[in-house]
């Protein structure tokens with residue numbers, strides 16, 4: 001009975017052309033509403049130009065600037081030049097206050113230079129990043145943001161960018177491109193702010209970030225440990241003498257008027273006394289910084305990657321890193337080629353791309369010539385610290 005009534009009314013609708021159109025229009029409208037609804041859900045999972053704002057204070061850091069509406073505009077985040085850094089003491093609180101006005105200014109400039117480099121790195125990364133395909137957008141949408149389980153904590157100019165870029169090839173690693181500087185400059189923003197910077201990960205994937213200044217930040221070990229005592233730490237170390245020259249070269253590229261390397265190295269040229277308050281020198285005293293980390297983390301939770309071997313045998317070093325992270329060795333020598341023009345190993349295929357990829361021009365700069373006597377004096381200065389470091393890590397890095 002009911003069935004025949006329904007058939008009857010449907011037949012009545014269909015037989016009238018006006019009603020037929022009305023029914024078709026309603027169906028189209030419902031379909032349109034459904035598509036709109038799906039798109040809202042889908043678009044919300046796409047990498048957006050506007051990311052959620054974070055609680056905490058305004059920092060003007062490389063990781064974002066808040067707009068009036070309380071949202072962080074990624075465009076301004078990418079385009080805004082870094083702000084001058086106010087706390088110039090930052091990583092060097094342990095230093096006695098013997099630093100001269102000139103060296104304080106230089107440190108300030110160095111922080112500016114670092115920020116400019118962060119910005120350049122991030123921009124290069126963004127330019128390289130492929131347009132998300134529909135499929136990758138869908139996969140980006142799934143999963144959730146997690147605090148990093150592994151962090152590249154140092155050292156500045158050690159080869160940290162190369163390591164992170166190489167690791168990103170691994171399907172089980174998701175990493176944030178820019179340096180968050182959470183455990184040194186942005187700690188007051190809170191862990192939710194930090195988590196929000198991370199890419200979404202699926203079950204079994206590892207979230208990573210790199211901020212090389214953590215290694216020399218006195219508070220960083222306690223802070224990372226309080227986030228998670230299980231955090232795996234990776235330190236890329238490089239001959240402290242070439243590291244210092246590389247550090248100086250970076251500052252020089254941004255501020256061509258700074259004093260010579262030699263005049264910054266020595267407190268007194270005649271006596272050959274090294275100015276250990278200069279950050280370029282200070283960072284290379286690895287044993288001292290490591291001591292601080294060992295107060296909070298056991299040695300087997302810290303992996304030391306040789307910056308030199310990362311260049312001469314990237315696949316070998318990447319093998320060790322994958323083992324340390326408990327991952328299948330997927331990144332092998334098949335992923336690398338040596339680019340003669342760049343003078344460094346490059347990726348045959350970068351993450352999310354089918355094209356070869358070398359690091360940008362801020363990586364692999366030509367160093368200025370330093371007088372061999374100055375280099376020798378620095379070698380003598382670092383030797384005992386290097387020996388201590390080899391002893392602590394159980395690994396001879398061959399710098400002496």
Ligand SMILES: Nc1ncnc2c1ncn2[C@@H]1O[C@H](COP(=O)(O)OS(=O)(=O)O)[C@@H](OP(=O)(O)O)[C@H]1O
Pocket residue numbers: 117155156157158159160161162212245246247249307310311344345346358359362363364365
């Ligand atoms: N594959 C590859 N390509 C280019 N550069 C490479 C590579 N592997 C290691 N390196 C070395 O990385 C040095 C820069 O180190 P970082 O990335 O740690 O620098 S930074 O602290 O993030 O500014 C950089 O130092 P400089 O040569 O002094 O520029 C490089 O020597």
